[in-house]
Amino acid sequence: MDSSLPTLPIVDHPALAHAFNQNEARVDWHDGSLWGIRKxxxxxxxxxxxxxxxxxxxxxxxxxxxxQLDVYLTQFEERALENGLHVHWAASASEHNRIVHDIxxxxxxxxxxxxxxxxxxxxxxxxxxxxxxxxxxxTDLGERIVQLKGESPSHIVLPxxxxxxxxxxxxxxxxxxxxxxxxxxxxxxxxARTHLRAKFLSADxxxxxxxxxxxxxxxxxxxxxxxxxxxxxHLAPVHIACxxxxxxxxxxxxxxxxxxxxxxxxxxxxxxxxxxxxHRPRPGQTMHLVLVDNGRSTHLGRDDFRNALKCIRCGAxxxxxxxxxxxxGHSYSASIPGPIGSILTPGIDLKRYGGLPFxxxxxxxxxxxxxxxxxxxxxxxxxRQLVVQSGHVPRPKRWLMGWAGLTFAHARxxxxxxxxxxxxxxxxxxxxxxxxxxxxGRARELPAVPKESFQAWYSRNxxxx
Amino acid sequence: MVxxxxxxxxxxxxxxxxxVRQNQPSASPLPEIRVRWDREDNQMQRFVANxxxxxxxxxxxxxxxxxxxxxxxxxDPSRLVFNAYEPRLGNVQLHxxxxxxxxxxxxxxxxxxxxxxxxxxxxxxxxxxxxxRAAPFxxxxxxxxxxxxxxxxxxxxxxxxxxxERPGYGVFIAGPxxxxxxxxxxxxxxxxxxxxxxxxxxxxx
Numbered sequence: 028m029d030s031s032l033p034t035l036p037i038v039d040h041p042a043l044a045h046a047f048n049q050n051e052a053r054v055d056w057h058d059g060s061l062w063g064i065r066k067x068x069x070x071x072x073x074x075x076x077x078x079x080x081x082x083x084x085x086x087x088x089x090x091x092x093x094x095q096l097d098v099y100l101t102q103f104e105e106r107a108l109e110n111g112l113h114v115h116w117a118a119s120a121s122e123h124n125r126i127v128h129d130i131x132x133x134x135x136x137x138x139x140x141x142x143x144x145x146x147x148x149x150x151x152x153x154x155x156x157x158x159x160x161x162x163x164x165x166t167d168l169g170e171r172i173v174q175l176k177g178e179s180p181s182h183i184v185l186p187x188x189x190x191x192x193x194x195x196x197x198x199x200x201x202x203x204x205x206x207x208x209x210x211x212x213x214x215x216x217x218x219a220r221t222h223l224r225a226k227f228l229s230a231d232x233x234x235x236x237x238x239x240x241x242x243x244x245x246x247x248x249x250x251x252x253x254x255x256x257x258x259x260x261h262l263a264p265v266h267i268a269c270x271x272x273x274x275x276x277x278x279x280x281x282x283x284x285x286x287x288x289x290x291x292x293x294x295x296x297x298x299x300x301x302x303x304x305x306h307r308p309r310p311g312q313t314m315h316l317v318l319v320d321n322g323r324s325t326h327l328g329r330d331d332f333r334n335a336l337k338c339i340r341c342g343a344x345x346x347x348x349x350x351x352x353x354x355x356g357h358s359y360s361a362s363i364p365g366p367i368g369s370i371l372t373p374g375i376d377l378k379r380y381g382g383l384p385f386x387x388x389x390x391x392x393x394x395x396x397x398x399x400x401x402x403x404x405x406x407x408x409x410x411r412q413l414v415v416q417s418g419h420v421p422r423p424k425r426w427l428m429g430w431a432g433l434t435f436a437h438a439r440x441x442x443x444x445x446x447x448x449x450x451x452x453x454x455x456x457x458x459x460x461x462x463x464x465x466x467x468g469r470a471r472e473l474p475a476v477p478k479e480s481f482q483a484w485y486s487r488n489x490x491x492x
Numbered sequence: 493m494v495x496x497x498x499x500x501x502x503x504x505x506x507x508x509x510x511x512v513r514q515n516q517p518s519a520s521p522l523p524e525i526r527v528r529w530d531r532e533d534n535q536m537q538r539f540v541a542n543x544x545x546x547x548x549x550x551x552x553x554x555x556x557x558x559x560x561x562x563x564x565x566x567x568d569p570s571r572l573v574f575n576a577y578e579p580r581l582g583n584v585q586l587h588x589x590x591x592x593x594x595x596x597x598x599x600x601x602x603x604x605x606x607x608x609x610x611x612x613x614x615x616x617x618x619x620x621x622x623x624x625r626a627a628p629f630x631x632x633x634x635x636x637x638x639x640x641x642x643x644x645x646x647x648x649x650x651x652x653x654x655x656x657e658r659p660g661y662g663v664f665i666a667g668p669x670x671x672x673x674x675x676x677x678x679x680x681x682x683x684x685x686x687x688x689x690x691x692x693x694x695x696x697x
Contacts, residue, residue: 060676075611077527087523094520097513110660116505168682169673185673192675212677220683227683228592244657254629254669254684261626262592272508279656280525283648286664287611297542297612298647298666301629301684307660309625311589320508328515 035379037419038361040386044354058352060188065346067295068396075291084284086400089337092276093327099242099275100318106245110307113315120150123319127152127234127267128159130315134265136161136231140223142249142256143167144236145183145340146269146319148362152234163234164226166255168219175202181356183363184293184342189355223255233259237270238339239285243278246306247316250289250299257303266308269317272324273336285339288398292341326374331409335370337399344393344403350386359383366393370406373414381419384410445480452476527648535610536692539643542613546667547680548688550613555693558637565689566600566633576603576623577637588624595624601631601685605665607642608690609650614666615690616650618659625661629669634685636665639693 048054072078092099104114115130117123123146131139139161141147153174156163165174169186173179176198180186187195196210205218235256239248247268249256260266276285290296308314327333345351345365356364361372361380369387372380384407393403414420415428434444452460453476461468536552543550553561559581566573575582582602586594603622605615615636622628644650656662669684680686 063676080527084523084525084527087520090520091522094517096516097509100509100512116508118504118508122504166683167673168671172673185676187673188676190675192677195674212674212679215674216671216679216682220681223683224596228596241656246657252669253671253682255682257663258626258629258683261624261629262595272512277522280648280651282656283646283651284525287647294672296546298609298614298664300546300665300667300669302614302664302666304656304662305660306657309588309619309660318508320511324508324511324515327512327517330517333517 035376037379038359038382040354040358040382043358043360044350044386047355047358048353054353056191057189057355061346061352064185064294065343065396068292068343068346069295071291071295071297074297075287081284081288082398082400085288085339085398086337088276088281088284089399093273093333093336096272096275096327099277100272102242103240103245103275104318106243107316108245110245111314112245112308113313115315115317117317117319117321120319120321123150123269123317123321124152124155126317127269128156130265130267131156131161131232134232134313136265138226138229138231139163139234140166140226140230140232140255140259140263141234142236142251142259143170143186144234144269145363146236146271147234148180149321150269150319152269164223164230166223166226166253166259167251168216168253168255171219171223172198175199179357179362181364182342182345183340189357224258227255227258227262230259230263232265232267233263234267234269235260237268237274238289239282240270240275241277241279241282242275244306246279246304247274248282248286249303249305250286250301251303252294252296252300254301257301260305261309264311265313265315266305267315267317268305269319271319271321273327273338289339289341292339292343292396292398322375326371329374332370332374332406334401335367335374335403335406337401338367338371339399341398343396343398347392347396349388349390349392354386359386366403366407367401370401370403370410373410377414377417378419381414381417384408384414442480442482449476449478449480525648527646535643535645536640538610539608539613539692542611543667543688543690544613546613546688547670547678548613548667548690550690550692552640552692552694554695558691558693561691562602562635565635571599572597573600573602574598574623574627574631576601576621576627578602586624586627590624592626592630595626595630598627598631600633600635601627602635602637603628605636605638605642605690606662607644607650607653608638608692609645609647609664609666610643611646612666613690614647614650614664616654616662616664618654618662620659628663628665629684631685633687633689634665634668635689635691637691637693640695643692 115126172187181189192210199205200207237247238250290299351365361368369383391404540550572584573582608615668688669682671682672678
């Protein structure tokens with residue numbers, strides 16, 4: 028972990044989710060939006076008869092790549108250098124920021140345009156650059172919206188999914204001078220288009236992420252629907268592409284597998300509008316690659332959790348997760364929220380993010396939709412073991428789980444506790460049963476209390492053979 | 493602000509690679525890509541349907557009809573058209589290092605595609621066909637011209653056919669630019685062109 032970062036508070040997902048849930052109508056709306064995207068993903072995946080074969084392939088290719096990552100990283104670097112790119116290595120987030128800073132200073136760049144990169148979010152690049160006097164404009168519409176609002180993205184593919192068009196209209200009126208009270212998406216998008224065109228044309232440098240880096244060729248691929256990454260890099264004299272070291276895949280032919288899976292998993296589109304392949308800068312342009320570790324090489328060594336490095340950042344797990352849908356991305360307080368975020372972040376900071384693996388019903392839907400077959404729900408369960416073992420569980424929960432363990436460990440004790448519980452529930456008035464401590468009963472009816480345990484009924488009714 | 497010294501650079505790179513080598517799992521075999529495509533004979537139909545699904549339009553023309561189709565679609569002579577495919581059909585000529593002020597005025601950009609992909613309606617355009625890398629993105633309207641025989645079923649065939657590292661830059665374009673970032677409402681015309689027309693040539697030139 029980067030020791031130069033301050034110790035951050037523990038993320039309290041239940042409290043943040045509770046706050047989000049104060050507005051039930053809004054939660055239903057948020058839930059519906061995301062489930063709609065899940066349905067689009069389903070339609071797209073069903074239209075590809077070989078979908079499961081593709082998932083298996085993608086998973087296998089990534090498994091292989093991670094098992095020989097050193098070979099592929101050095102091959103990628105070699106090819107890229109031959110193609111005239113500059114290659115930088117950053118062990119940590121702060122190193123990444125410093126390298127980007129250096130490159131910009133070297134090129135006397137002040138005005139930066141940036142397309143979507145979860146890696147740069149992870150490294151908190153924007154605040155760092157702004158602190159050092161650079162202007163950074165996020166050019167993806169959703170990211171620009173949250174940037175203008177002073178928020179972080181709540182979803183890795185749909186950054187502003189938590190905002191209503193009226194709120195965006197109000198924001199654009201304040202920041203871009205659009206007509207007050209207008210919330211027409213077409214009008215607002217057009218306003219953003221005009222505003223961002225000016226930024227593209229005056230940018231000194233363009234920073235992008237990378238969807239896939241190909242070891243065989245030293246090239247990389249960027250997928251967008253808006254064309255903002257391309258407009259940025261083709262008009263600026265400097266292109267800085269930032270990527271985590273786990274993004275490297277062995278061969279160009281493998282792109283066929285991943286490109287077929289990515290957009291269908293993310294939004295239900297057969298492919299993003301633009302799938303751009305970069306190998307060499309245009310004449311006169313400089314291209315820099317920043318390869319970032321920031322805990323990935325350590326995570327690679329975790330047998331139970333290394334699969335999470337296969338992630339291609341499609342967001343399908345978020346779209347399907349009932350918890351994410353009904354608590355929102357901000358309740359995870361992580362650059363990557365949702366199920367995948369909940370298995371990556373504890374590796375970065377077990378104490379701060381130790382609660383996230385518990386923000387799950389372990390329904391397994393995430394694992395079902397993951398295009399690279401990450402065993403997300405299994406990892407959530409395994410992280411829970413580690414979190415409990417390291418003592419990062421609130422005392423009441425630890426006490427309750429300990430007590431439950433003692434009860435279930437002995438048959439006679441279990442039967443006795445069951446008998447007492449049934450008697451109490453039958454006798455006690457409702458207002459005692461549904462007390463403040465009964466969190467289960469807050470929005471649900473307890474099951475009807477049976478007269479006797481199944482064991483008692485069985486032994487009474489068992490036919491003597 | 494300290495410039496990264498060469499030894500510092502090597503140390504980061506070496507430290508990362510050392511850590512990777514130490515931690516990576518034992519070798520996992522590389523699977524072979526052997527995907528079956530249901531060999532239906534309707535690649536063209538699929539290609540056209542997918543372009544339309546993505547908000548573009550596709551039409552089949554004989555080579556000699558391209559000029560009249562373009563004139564029909566863009567009748568206004570004051571529109572600035574750069575036709576990289578057949579320059580005489582345009583009224584402006586751009587170069588690979590054209591300055592951006594000239595580029596933003598571009599209304600229509602026409603260029604050839606190298607191949608099309610039936611499963612998603614994408615057209616691959618290498619940089620040599622587009623002259624200026626920004627041209628397909630900065631124009632208000634985009635027209636791509638494709639030989640019918642260059643339509644392949646899936647991305648697998650596309651990557652097999654294309655030498656992806658030959659051009660310094662190449663892009664698969666599958667529709668007009670779009671976004672749904674405002675309350676999931678689809679808006680066509682985000683930062684790139686607001687329209688895409690794909691002309692499929694029914695006979696080679």
